[in-house]
Structure formats: C-alpha cells, structure tokens
Amino acid sequence: MTAIQFINLRLPERPQQLAGLKVEDGRFVSDFSPGASPETVDLAGHLVLPGLIETHIHLDKACIMDRCRLSEGTLEEAVSSTSQAKAGFTESDVYQRGARILEQAITQGTTHMRTHVELDPGIGLTGFHAIRRLQKDYAWAIGLEICVFPQEGLLNNPGTEALLCEALESGATVLGGCPYMDSDPLGQIRRLFELARHYDCDLDLHLDFDLNPEGMTIPEVIRCTCEYGWQHRVTIGHVTKLSALPSETFLETALALADAGVQVTALPATDLFLTGRDASHNVPRGVAPLPKLHECGVTCSLSTNNVGNPFTPFGDASLIRQANLLANVCHLGTPAELARCLAWVSEESARMIRLPDYGLAPGCHADFLVVDVRTPAHVISELGQPLMGFKAGRQTFERSPAMLLRP
Template sequence: MRDVRPWGGDRADILLADGVIAGIVEPAERGTWAETDLDGAGLLALPSIVNAHAHVDKSWWGLPWQSYGGEGGTDGRIRHERARRDELGIPGVDITTRVLTEMVTHGTTLFRSHVDVDPGLGQRGIEIVREAVASFDGAIEMEIVAFPQDGVLRRPGVLDLLDDAAAHGAEHIGGLDPASIDRDPVGQLDGLFAIMERRGCGLDIHLHDPGELGAFQLDLICDRTEALGLAGRVNIAHGFALAQVDAGRRAELLARMGELRITFTTVAPLRLPQLPWRELDAAGVGFAFGTDGIRDLWSPYGTGDTLGIAWQFARASSVVTDEDLTRVLRAATSEAGVYAGRPDHDIAVGAAAHLFLTDAENPMDALVRTPPRQVVIGAGRVLHDARVADRD
C-alpha cells in the first residue's frame, strides 16, 4: 500500500504480507511501484473500525420496507420479533452477509455480535452467522455472544442452550436484565457465571435497567466476578444505570470494575446520559462502540456505521479538543480490538492488516465529518474500494 498517512502523520508505504503489516517505510518513488500496489493517494490511514456490539442475525437489510409494529419496551419488542422473524427469514445467511458487507463499506472488519439462542432457534442463528462470516474467507473476524434475547430463566432450556453454545466455541454468553426480564437477578447471574466457570467463556450482558436497580445488578456482577476469579472476562452492554446514579455511587462501582477489568460497550443512545468516559478512563474501565441492531424488528434505524455511533457519542458528550476527539476515535478503532480478539489492533508492524483509508485531514477530522471510507482492507485484502466504483 503506497503513499498513505498513518494516523495523520507523514506519508508512508505500508507493506503487507500474509495478512499482516510487515513494515511501515518511507514512500518509494512511484516509478518503482508494482502494478499490484495499491495507490493510497495521500489518504488518511486508520485501523479498521470495530463494531463491539452488533446483532448481525436480526436485520431485514435488503428486504422490502418493514413498518414498525408491535408494542414498545424490551418485552414488547421481543414478542413482536418472535411473531415475525420466521416470516421474514430471519436469521438468514443472505441477509446476514448483506449486513456484514454494508458494515465493511463503513470501514468495519472486526466484530463482536450477539446472536439469538432460544428454544425456537436452538443454535441455528450461530451457525448462520458463522457461515456468513466464513464467506469473507478470513478477511473479517468476529467473536460471537450466544444471546438469550427472550430471557434466561423464564424460558426452560435456555441455560442448557447457552452452555452448549459455549461448549461449541461461542466466545461469550449473554444475559439480559436479570431483574426486569427474569425477575430473578441472583438466579440468572448464578446460572450464567456457572457456565463461564465450566466452559472458560466470557460474559457480555445487556443491562438496560435504570438507576439503582441497574446499579444493584452491577454490584452482583462484580461480586461474582471477584468471588470466582473471572476478572477480565465480563462486559456490560448499555449499562445505562452507570450514568444515572450519583457521583459517589458511580465512583464506587467504577473502582471495583477497574480492579476486575470489567468493560462497557455503548451505542450512544439518544435522550439518555452518555457513559461518563473520563471517569471510566480514570478508573481503568475500557469502553467501545457498537451499532446494536440495524433495520430490524426493534427499530428501522441504523446504517451499520460504527464511526457514526462514535460521532454521536462525542457530540452528545461535548467532546471538542483534539486530544479528546482522538481518544473517542481510538475507542472505535485501535483500543476496541480486544473486543474482537485483536488486542494488538493498530497500524503497527506485526499487527493484522485491518485498516481503512479516508479523505480526511487528520484523525479528529475523520471523527467529526465521518467521511466515506474510500478503501477498506481486512487481513491484508482489499474488501472495498469506492474509487473503483467511481471510475466505473
């Protein structure tokens, strides 16, 4: 890859070999380039975007428009989805592949996706998602969360399905609002942590419950993480309560989470307080961004652009300085690699070659304008080149 500006620095050539960044060197004279070399044309080069909270099994992307229906609220959306998903062929390999392809065009090559596991589906959703990912022949990478969207305890057999998914390679199991969905926070968490102990997987749990109810469940999660020695294996998705409790209570929670290496993922929800990222940083609590569902039976919104989610978070959090804008961008790129099994994700020698090029002056400009991703490279392969389409 010739003539790019890694992280907005001086122009350089990035040498790729066997899917890895083999070197970052001064740019060679154009006359010495091989015909197969990619001309970066001085574009800004950044590590690929990481979607750390997706639901790639749920979308109706590419189908005719589906009008919003059913009832609001978590339970209402679950019922509506269960009533219509078979009719729409969700989950399906073709739909999931289309969703992944769209996300790739936005610069994402690394994913963590929740995939529904329930008595109506069994493990079929996970099999479908794995088949869709495999169609990219190693150029994108994904960690899977076996996700009990319909509850853990209130549906007999779900714990067994989660255990089976973990036994067959799901990197994480999920959970969902132990108090408000199952109405048994102790029981749900005991069941989930038992699987973690037995199978060596992680836990990535949806927690929407607000205020002190949510904070109480965060306490329970910390208690079990500490008691069972499972530090570094728990992520909280959403975690709205953290931003809703008072500063003293939040400081206590964050101190424990930092010690236990519990992390957060956020979709930067509108109309709700954003994660207090400076406090997370001070406590050593990692965070990353995700799209959640896009164009699904929960909501017609979503483009698949995780950089747009980072933009939304930055603007809602009044992020304006160069240092802070870059910090937010890193949370969407290099520092989020750990959520997809790539802790070394960056433009650096020895790292897997996941990156994108965009027409931006610097990293701050890339976040603030979210310009189109011109070139997207996954594991050393060009997956998207908008310039070719423009020439055609």
C-alpha cells in the same frame, strides 16, 4: 510469498508526514524478505487506520421493521414485537439479512465484529447456524465472533441452557446474558459465570437497561468477576442506569468496575431511541457516560447494537457515525476527545475483546482502512467515509469520492 507496499499515506500518530507500510503474507512487516519484489500501491496522501471493530451487534434480528409493530417505542415493545417476528425466522432468512448488514459494515471499514445471537426453545439453533455460515462465507473481509445469549430468559426458560451449551461446543466463543429479562436476574448472572468457567469463554452481558438508578445488577457482576477470576473477560453493554446515578455513587461504581476489570460498551443509537420516553421535558440522554468511565480506568467501546428493527429502526452499520453520535451526546469536541471516540471503535475495542496482533505495527494483521481526512479527530468530526479497506493485506472494497459536476 505475497508482498505489497503502500506508499504516500498518513499514519494516525504523525498525520502531517507521508509514510509507507509494508505487508507480507497478510501482516505488516518492518522490511520485506530478501529477494521479494513487492507490488506498490499509492494511497495519494490519505489517512490509514487499523480496521474498525464492532463489539456488539445483532445480525440475526436486523432488517425486520417490515414485520414488526412500532407504536410505543419502548424496550418492552421492542422485545415483544421482535419475539413475535422471530417465530418466523428461517436459516435462509437470517443469513440474507445478516449478509446485508455484514456487507454494509465491510464498506464502512469494519474488519472485525462480535455479533450476539439469540437462542431459546422457540428459535432453537436456527439463527446460530445462519451466522456460522456467514462467519465462513465472509471471512475474506471480516472476522466474525459469535456470542450466544438468552434474550428471553435463562432460568425461567427451560431448554435454553442446553442450547447455549450446544452452541458453545459448536463454534460460539462468547457467552452473553440478559438478566433483566429473567425471573431471577442475579441467579442468571451467577449461572452464566459458572458456564463461562466451564467453557473457558468470555462474557458479554446486556445489563441495567433503564434510567432508574435503583436495582443495579452491576455489583453482582463485579462480585462474580472477582470470585471467578474473570477480570478483563467480562463486558457489560447498555448499562444506561450509570447515566442516572448521583456523582458520588457513579464514581464509586466506576472505580469498582475498573478495579474488577469489567468493561463497558455504550450503544448510543439504541439507548437514545428507547430510553427517556416517559419524560415530558428535560429528556435524559440515557447513554452510559464513557468519558467519565474512561477517566476512572474502565476499558470502553461503543457499538451499533441494532439496525432496522424495533430496538433501532435505522442505521447503516457505520461505526464512525456511531462515534460521531456519542461525541455529540457526551459533549466531546477537542481533537483529543474525538480521537478517543475513534479509539472506542478501534484500539480500545480490540483490547476489550482481546483481539491479538491488532494495529499498524510490524507483526500485526494487515487489516486497515483508508480515509480521505487529515487526522484521526477529523474522521469523527467530519464523518469521514472510508475510501477502501483491506483484510490481511487484500483489498475488500473501494468507494469513489463524490464529484461536483460544474457547468
């Protein structure tokens, strides 16, 4: 029986006091079994947080800027350029690029990740097979959940549905969608719900990704969620149209999302980079307004989306950096607001993806990170870098703080 105790640490709910945590067989416990002789680790007064959770990222198309064109910076260009690059993807290529981002994420404190993987007749299952290998090879440090989706259309792209079904029968656990790329957006939404019911899987959809308040597909997602009884099993990402709605329409939509249990993920780096490019002045921010959605009772998260491709030609897989970015965009600065930003990459994200046994309480998986800051709010305001991380109580990385070399 493996036992370990961590001493001289600070917990999020009472950071002013030193505390301890005990781990046995990969889980936090209130006390060790009789006779246990645990190893002791002194965390020197640092703050401990449950592991961060990436709810929406694309490992299969990361780090491809050297093969893509970037001149207009639009969503259309990003889709087209990435599609052309995707034609040359191999399993080894996807694996190596995905591993690079996974390793960055691990050292940024991420212990669980949902990655979206594109399937279509052109790429087939190449990306999926690579991500399945990554899922196995990096399980020692990060839990990897696979969401397969039709980036280039479903109803207008024959053969895609069969690939989605094959992947769902071979290890994928979430079904995604991209209705705005389909010849029949509402038809794609309805078909995805039918497939989700058949495979008993959650849905995670790219949705309403522009700043035109007209033509929202959110109402159809809400309707289908209620019709199929899929409450709290549906997430919609981007939904930048929400930022363009008049106040009354937004409030009505947000309350409807909350009532239906439809969850929202904001992707600030990508959404800021791609939207608002046609404005000559007063450029809109174009990010789903998470604070207002939260106030209306919507479960929210924020995430990275892309790293090093035409959708987002930068990034380091740091969820803390993404949370800091969202705080700037949404004018969040009080300790409570900053702590909420942290929650949107931790406990709120765990609720969104229905991750069991998450946290620092007895019985939870001992997945956590150690940060050299005073409070949860300071993690966001000071861009606190994780010093070390643990998966199931086993240390996965260590980072030494910078040192001044005074003369």
